[in-house]
Amino acid sequence: METIKERLKGGDSARVNPIRKRDKAVGAVATSGGIAESLDPDRYEPERTKETKMEQGTFTSSGWRKLRNIALAASIALPLAFAGGTALAASGSSGATLQASKTIDICATTDGTGNWRYSGEVSVWNDGATATQGLQIVDCIQNKVSGNTFSSPYCKTLTSGGVVSIPGFTAETDATIFAYSFDDLPLTGTIRNDALVQITNHSGRPAGTLFGPEPKATYAGTIPPPACKTAEAQCAYSQGYWANKPGVIWPSPYDRNATFYLSGQTWNTVANSPGGTGYYILAVQYIGAVLNAANGAAVPGGVQDILNQADNWFQNNAPSACTTGPSCGQQKTWAGILESYNLGTYPGGPISCDVPLP
Numbered sequence: 001m002e003t004i005k006e007r008l009k010g011g012d013s014a015r016v017n018p019i020r021k022r023d024k025a026v027g028a029v030a031t032s033g034g035i036a037e038s039l040d041p042d043r044y045e046p047e048r049t050k051e052t053k054m055e056q057g058t059f060t061s062s063g064w065r066k067l068r069n070i071a072l073a074a075s076i077a078l079p080l081a082f083a084g085g086t087a088l089a090a091s092g093s094s095g096a097t098l099q100a101s102k103t104i105d106i107c108a109t110t111d112g113t114g115n116w117r118y119s120g121e122v123s124v125w126n127d128g129a130t131a132t133q134g135l136q137i138v139d140c141i142q143n144k145v146s147g148n149t150f151s152s153p154y155c156k157t158l159t160s161g162g163v164v165s166i167p168g169f170t171a172e173t174d175a176t177i178f179a180y181s182f183d184d185l186p187l188t189g190t191i192r193n194d195a196l197v198q199i200t201n202h203s204g205r206p207a208g209t210l211f212g213p214e215p216k217a218t219y220a221g222t223i224p225p226p227a228c229k230t231a232e233a234q235c236a237y238s239q240g241y242w243a244n245k246p247g248v249i250w251p252s253p254y255d256r257n258a259t260f261y262l263s264g265q266t267w268n269t270v271a272n273s274p275g276g277t278g279y280y281i282l283a284v285q286y287i288g289a290v291l292n293a294a295n296g297a298a299v300p301g302g303v304q305d306i307l308n309q310a311d312n313w314f315q316n317n318a319p320s321a322c323t324t325g326p327s328c329g330q331q332k333t334w335a336g337i338l339e340s341y342n343l344g345t346y347p348g349g350p351i352s353c354d355v356p357l358p
Contacts, residue, residue, distance in 0.1 A: 095203035096168060097128035101175075101333050103302030104193040104217040105348045107228035109183055117228050118182040119347035120217065120302055122158065122195045123336055125175040126166040134200030134210070136160040139180045145189035152194070154182045162200075172332040177340060179347045192218040221301045228348065234296035235353035236344050239288025243271040251294040260287075261314040278328025278335075279319045285338035286310045292342060297350040303341045306334045 103120040118141045126132055137159050140152040158178045166176055180193070198212035205211045242248060250256055256268035260283065263270055271287045273280045289307060293299045299307070313331065322328035337346070344352025 095128050095201045095205075096126050096130050096132040096166070096199055097203045098124060098132065098166075098197055098199055098212045099127055099172075100124045100195065100197045100213045100215045101337075102193060102195055102215045102217050103300075103305070103337060104191075104219050105300040105302045106191065106219050106221060106225040107300075107348060108225050109228055113183075114186070115183045116186045116225060117348065118154070118180075118184070118191075118193065119300075120180060120193060121337065121340065121347060122178040122180065122197065122215070123172075123175040123333060124166060124178065124197055125170045125172055126168055127170075128203050129168045130201060130203075131168055132162070132164075132166045132199045132201065134162040135164050135166065135198075136162075136210070137178055137195055137197050139178075139193065139195045141182050141184070141187070141191070142194050143187040143189045143191045150190075150192070150194070153187065154184050156180060156182070158195075171326070172329045172336060175333070175336055177336070177345075179345070181347050186224070190218065192216055217302075219301075229298040229350070233298050233350060236292040236297045236342055236350040237288070237295075237353045239271065239284050239339070239342050241353070242288050242291045243268075243284065250291055251296075254291060254294060262316075262318040264318075277319065277324055278322035278331040279317070280322075282310060282328075282331040282335040282338075283314070285335045285342060286314070288342040289338045292350070300341075300346065300348045303337065303346060303349060306337050310334055310338075 100122060102122045105119050107117050107119075109115045109117050122137060122139060124135075124137070136157065138155060139158050140155040142150040142152050144150045158180060164176065180195075194214060194216045196212070196214050198210040200208050200210055202209070202211040242250065254267065256271075257266050259265070260267045260270045263279075263283075267287060270280065270283045273284060275281045275284065286307065289299075289303065293307070310331070322331065340346045341349050344350060344354075
C-alpha cells in the first residue's frame with residue numbers, strides 16, 4: 001500500500017502523487033482505491049443495470065454535528081437542482097437539493113469462505129432550503145467484463161421510506177454517513193460501487209417524484225485484493241489525541257515544528273487550529289490520518305486515495321484558498337471521510353483506540 005514517504009523534518013513537505021483524480025463534489029463525486037466517475041451531464045436518471053440480488057441492510061451515521069446557520073436564508077434565491085454535475089434552475093418551488101460522495105475498498109476475507117469484502121461510505125448532504133423527504137439509498141456492487149453494460153450482482157437498501165431526514169442547509173462537513181459492506185463471491189472485470197440516492201421533494205422536480213444523485217466509485221486496486229485486516233491490528237486515534245494530548249510523540253517522519261506545506265505555520269499549530277475554513281477543516285483531519293498511518297494503523301485504499309489528493313492539494317494551496325462559508329466543499333468532504341477513519345468508523349479501517357483526553 002502506498003504511503004507518504006518523504007521526511008518532513010526541517011520543513012520538507014511530504015510528496016505523494018495522487019492515484020487518480022476526484023471529480024467535483026456535485027451529484028457524483030466518487031473516491032475509491034482507484035478511479036472516480038462523474039454522471040453523464042445530459043442525464044440524471046438511474047443507470048439501467050441487471051440486478052440479481054437484493055437484501056435489506058443497515059446504515060450508520062456520523063450524527064448531526066452542526067446545522068449550518070444561514071443568517072440571510074430569507075433572501076436566498078430558489079435552490080439549484082443539479083444533474084450529473086451540472087446545475088439546473090429550480091422549477092417552481094424550493095425544496096431539498098441532495099449531494100453525495102462515496103468510497104470503495106475491497107479486501108479478501110480470512111474466514112475460509114473465499115469471499116471478498118466490498119466496503120466503503122456514502123456521504124450525503126443537503127444544499128437545499130428544506131429537509132429531505134422519502135430518502136432512500138440503494139447501494140450496489142457492479143461489475144463489467146466486456147462491453148458497456150454493468151451488472152449489479154450484490155445490492156442493499158441502506159435506508160428507505162424517509163426514516164432518515166437530512167435538514168436543509170447542511171454542509172459537506174455535516175454530511176450523514178451511510179456505511180456499506182458486502183461479503184460475497186469475488187467478481188471479475190471492472191468493479192465499482194453505485195449508490196442511487198433519491199428523495200421525493202428534490203428541488204426542480206414535482207412533489208412525490210423520486211430523484212437524486214447516483215455517485216459511482218470504480219475500484220482500481222490490486223486483484224486479487226489484499227487480506228482484510230483483523231481487529232488485533234493497530235487502532236486509530238482521533239486527531240485531537242495527536243494534536244493536544246500532553247507527552248504524545250509523533251511517529252517518524254513527522255515533526256511538530258516543521259512547516260505545514262504552504263501555510264507558514266507549524267504542523268503543531270495547524271493541528272490545534274479551530275477549523276473555520278475548508279483548509280483547516282481538512283488539515284486537522286489530514287494530520288490525524290497521516291499520523292495514524294505512520295503509527296501502524298491500516299489504511300484502506302479509499303482513505304489512502306483521499307490522503308494522496310489532499311497532499312497534492314496542500315502542495316499547491318495556502319490557507320487563503322478557502323474562505324468562510326461554502327467554499328472548498330470538496331476539501332470538507334475529504335475531511336469528513338478522514339474523520340471517520342480517525343474515529344475508527346470507516347468500513348474496513350482500524351478500530352478506535354478510544355483513548356480519552358485528560
